[in-house]
Amino acid sequence: MNQLIITLSKQFPDLSFVPGTTFTWSPKQRQIIYRESASGDAAAWSLLHEVGHALLKHEDFDSDFDLLIMEMEAWERAKALAAAHNIVIDADHIEDCLDTYRDWLYQRSTCPTCTSSSLQTDKRTYECFNCGMEWQVSSSRHCRPYRRRSKLNKVIP
Numbered sequence: 459m460n461q462l463i464i465t466l467s468k469q470f471p472d473l474s475f476v477p478g479t480t481f482t483w484s485p486k487q488r489q490i491i492y493r494e495s496a497s498g499d500a501a502a503w504s505l506l507h508e509v510g511h512a513l514l515k516h517e518d519f520d521s522d523f524d525l526l527i528m529e530m531e532a533w534e535r536a537k538a539l540a541a542a543h544n545i546v547i548d549a550d551h552i553e554d555c556l557d558t559y560r561d562w563l564y565q566r567s568t569c570p571t572c573t574s575s576s577l578q579t580d581k582r583t584y585e586c587f588n589c590g591m592e593w594q595v596s597s598s599r600h601c602r603p604y605r606r607r608s609k610l611n612k613v614i615p
């Protein structure tokens with residue numbers, strides 16, 4: 459991964475690569491934060507994924523569904539970037555990552571009363587059109603502990 463970081467920082471001089479505890483993209487600081495202890499293929503793929511967010515200028519999202527779309531787009535961009543570096547991102551890995559978001563979206567959008575699938579009415583609220591139930595969801599968008607949102611900076615996993 460270290461060699462890839464060096465190559466990518468040369469290729470994208472406006473991005474900075476900062477060691478941290480988790481892979482994230484911080485649009486405000488234009489920083490790619492990478493998990494310092496990570497190594498191997500999956501680490502390189504995560505890094506490329508975050509650069510994908512950066513290249514797509516992902517900043518914020520209006521709904522949970524938008525976040526899922528952004529995740530899919532970032533992987534598509536990452537795949538193209540990977541190809542340019544002779545790296546192949548495993549398709550199963552991408553599906554696994556997207557599945558965690560799909561599960562998260564499913565859990566948040568399922569009506570707690572009647573279990574109908576419901577629509578998000580704003581960033582924090584869902585409403586069930588079957589039984590009229592309305593409920594709040596947390597702003598946390600992360601389903602994995604290492605993807606927990608930083609309270610200080612706006613970051614995209």
Ligand SMILES: [Zn+2]
Pocket residue numbers: 569570571572573574586587588589590591
């Ligand atoms: Zn309901």
Ligand SMILES: [Zn+2]
Pocket residue numbers: 507511528529532614615
């Ligand atoms: Zn992402």
